[in-house]
Amino acid sequence: MKKKGKPFIFTLFLVFPLLLNACSWVDIPQIAPLPPESPKPANISKLVELEFIARLPSPVETGQSVALEVLDEVTGLAFNPTRMKMNAQSADIYSLKLTVNVGSVIKYRYIRDGNIPVYEYNSLGKQVRYRMVLASAPAVIHDAITAWSNLPYAGPFGRIIGRILDQETGEPVSPSLVTTCGQETISSSDGTFTIDHLPPGIHNLVVYSLDGSYPVFQQEAEVAENSATPADIRIPSAPFSEVTFIATPPSGSLMGLPIRLVGNIYPLGNTYANLRGGMNVLASRAPLLKLREDGKYEIKLRLPVGLDLRYKYTIGDGFWNAERDGSGQWITRQLIVPPTPVTVEDQIASWSSPGKGPVTFRVEVPGSTPPGETISIQFNPYGWTEPIPMWPLGNNRWLYILYSPLDMIGETSYRICRNEQCGIADDLQTKGTEGLSRSFTPQPDSQVFEIKVAEWNWMAGASDPVTVPGGSIPQKPESFMTAIELVPDYHPSWQPYFTQAFESIAKINANRVILSPTWHYSGNIPPMLQLVAGVDASWYDVSEQINLAKQKGLTVAVHPTTSLDKPALLWWNEAPRDSNWWQTWFDRYEAFLLHHADLAQRNHAEILIIGETNILPAFPNGILPDGRGSNAPGDAELRWRDLISKVRERFKGQIGWFLPYPEGFKNIPPFLNEVDQLYVLLEAPLSNQDPPEEAEISSNMERLLETDLRSLRDRFDKPMILGIAYPSVRGAASGCVRSSDACLPATVFYQGGLEIPSVETDLRIQAVIYNAILHVVSRNDWLAGVFSAGFYPPVGIADQSVSINGKPAADVLWFWFNQFHPR
Structure with missing residues (x-):
């Protein structure tokens, strides 16, 4: 039919x-x-x-x-x-x-x-x-x-x-x-x-x-x-029906162009989010059609009966290079999915803009570009829109031909980047806001632009080596955790590149990845905590991430975190924090935790980690960011114990608790005896020297382990996993990176693509800190594991953040992880 x-x-x-x-x-x-x-x-x-x-x-x-x-x-x-x-x-x-x-x-x-x-x-x-x-x-x-x-x-x-x-x-x-x-x-x-x-x-x-x-x-x-x-x-659930889409490309169009099917549902690239430039669909998240021998394109989908499907064919996304009708207007098709299998045959009238010639971009990238990465192009006709994957030609060459909507735009800036992370992983010549240096204006005739990317922004080059110890280093038991925790952040464009991220993590010889899915507060009166499309990964997204990590041989822990809509000091100080407010706060936080307990259980994650800096005021005798009492409920301890019990009803794996050091040690909650593991993220000063001496870092690290950290482990008799998160900047080891005569909050350095002009980037300092800490870890058998926090997953970049992806610190981790667990 x-x-x-x-x-x-x-x-x-x-x-x-x-x-x-x-x-x-x-x-x-x-x-x-x-x-x-x-x-x-x-x-x-x-x-x-x-x-x-x-x-x-x-x-x-x-x-x-x-x-x-x-x-x-x-x-x-x-x-x-x-x-x-x-x-x-x-x-x-x-x-x-x-x-x-x-x-x-x-x-x-x-x-x-x-x-x-x-x-x-x-x-x-x-x-x-x-x-x-x-x-x-x-x-x-x-x-x-x-x-x-x-x-x-x-x-x-x-x-x-x-x-x-x-x-x-x-x-x-x-x-x-x-x-x-x-x-x-x-x-x-x-x-x-x-x-x-x-x-x-x-x-x-x-x-x-x-x-x-x-x-x-x-x-x-x-x-x-x-x-x-x-x-x-x-x-009632909907039955499914098989729908076959067969698309005939426009007469005279190039053979073999990658045609995608974009639509109004999640599997066809809809993010349900307000993306850059007013868009909602991402090209890289939409499926490609298969080219048939007769020159037509085909894809088979199982779709729910009765679904109102809005869709179109494109060689870009829903805006760029999307199909047009015979008169040159945009076209969005509609199909109400029938109860029986159906074949839908569509003729694509045109990709082109009336009266405008196509614009061809031929790009050559440096040989240092990591294999497997996708080169993307991003356009700015009135503001930056979402990047589009280019078409690979081999030998570090990429192609993209822009056909539409050239009749609707004037002079347009563009830039080239890696893995859709434009504005971060850019061509060095057009990095950041300097992307305005390349532009084109649609013309009646076709145009061709040859672009050679000589160097990528934030691509790590040669640096002074870090001396690792020689001789035999004792191995760790198989249960010792060597983990990488992803940054608690998200954009829908990251999703296609998690396979590369997990491959990089597996190559470091990590045995576990810690995912950090987020929910956002959209207000604090009352505290409204919910999943926000476009900035929080959906259930589908996190489930896919867990599956991809397991395919790379990694075990998975889930560490859900919340994101405030304003600085923590302001957010908590503005909140009334009376009994009704606290009831709503605990209700929303419970919904948040139980959601992720279900997610971890249904996707067979091994560990669920609870706790974060943002919730410290809600502990018994809670303390606000400015040091004042938070007026937490008198029964706060009972509430937390009850919440952990509810989490255990949903999740059958191990439950860990996260505490930042030293901030989280100012008011250690007594209910930590209810969990199975302790995760302590080290954010303490380790050296006052600039640059720091590795011996001083090691000495201070030994002192911290033997005092505050070990006493916490012994108090609750729980395995402790040590976290490391130091940015690649001067002053990182001091615990106070200064800008305008003030210490920057640690959370600032969890932003991928971070570049603070008043702060000096130093990749080697981060590597030295890691080497010193891991050397101490190797001598302390009472620790149950170690993890590196803040890994930026979509692309490796040598920026100022705490992420080790694409930096010398990753090589240091590779050395130590291979000593702990030789391949």
Whole structure:
């Protein structure tokens, strides 16, 4: 059975944010009609009418209008919207009728138009990404616009607390995107979610499975002031159907170009995040189609029945080099997945921009480029967009041909980088903000640019050797841990390069990798802790990382950490820290820990590590970053013991506890007897000399081990694993790297690509510190292991951070790890 994919075409109204005021209105309230030559697929045979009724927070000014904007997440939320003028029913009520295909999921938001367009904001003071509605039958959707960008919400609040379960099995449905009233969150492993700061009223609550494996659920939810609305949601799982996509490339196009299928679900590259340049899809995360002998391209996918799939073909991402229709407009196709296997045959009309010739970039990179790395190109037409993988030609040569959207841009800067880490692992000539030095302007005729990358930024060169001890060094027992902990940070562009990272870690002869997945606080009144797409790795991402690490022979520990939305001192001092606040804090932190306990258990990780600097004020007799008491609850110890017990119910492996030294030793919690291992991260001063003497570092290290660290081990009688995290800068061994006459916080040096002009980079100092510490470790048999913290996974760079990836310190680790456990 063969069907033609139905193009879902949006009229282009938005090119750059600066052009918003040039947008015109769609007077006919419907999505742009299909070209007459495009047949309607049999699986989309019905249309349905939706009526949107929006209540404004206040009447609009004279001369202003209100519009509904249907968004295209495949091209990018900042691009290609269909904007439709609404009809005024009263001063503060506007309506619009919209006809769409049955089964469509509409992503939309409201906009107020005048001389300068004003976007809808939610009650948290953030721009609405989108609202959602499922068009399963004729319906009236009532929306309350909470705020505009220039009119913040100042009313009362309520919340929705819910759980999403499989209708048949009762198992949690997660991860799911939950949206209501312009806010969104992603459900935890047990299917629970909380949406705070909601204005009182009736809101449309929508649950959307990130991979489409469950049908979209929607219902109205009434929120009352200062109350929590429960939402017990049961959803049936969707059966799967095989869909074969066959794409015919444009007539006359180059043979063999790598064509990807990008779409609105996780497996097709959608990150559900606000990426650079207004994009949402990453090319490197989308699957490649297979080139057939007849010149067509093919891919088979198992997709959930009933899924509203929006997709397009591309030789870039959803914006760059994405397919266009016969008239040169962007095209986003739609397929409602049928219950039986189906073959969808699509003709790609064009890659090109009307009236503009292609721009060819031929790049030669230095022979020092690590094998297996991908060379990427990044464009800046109005701000840097996400990098695009180039096409390998062999012999250190790479190619990329840019066809579109050249008709929409003017002079455009570009730069070349490694593994999509542009702005960090750049061509030295165009590093950082200096990337403006290379540019092109689209022309009617084709253009060719030859680029030779002579040297990469932050590629470690030769350095003075570090003297390692000769003679026989006693081996460690097989149980001795030699681990690398990844930096507690994330960007979706990292995911394709974890295989390389784990290969590098395995070559050091590490036997374990410690993953550090994060959740972010989006506020502290109340403390709102949740997974934020684009900065926190999803359940799918971390699961894949665990699997990839195991494939490289590494055992896995998971160390979940939180990230504050402002400096710790300010965050904690601003928080009221009364009994209600602490109850919410512990509730959210419990959800965070149990989520990662489930993740570790289901993916067969061996160890779950709890603890971090950000939670020290929540300990019994807690201390704030400024040294004052935190007013932690009187029953804090009982709460922590109860939480560890709940974690053990979910996770059956070993539980470790993380403490930074010396900060974490100021108030050692008594409940550490409940865990199995102690992980102590060394951040203490080891030398006052500059540069430091290795003998002094060793002497101070021996003293610390025999006093504070060993006493902690003996007090709780738990195995201790020592962590090392010293940056590659002058002053690192002193424990105080100074800038502007102040010590920089240790957390500053966990940023990949770090370069502080007032601080001097010194790769050898980091290697010397590692060598001295590991020499001491070799003589202390009571230690159960050692780990290097802050490893930057997407690419090796010789920056100022604590990461050892791509630095001489990695060679020092290789030596010592091979002494501890000879291959």
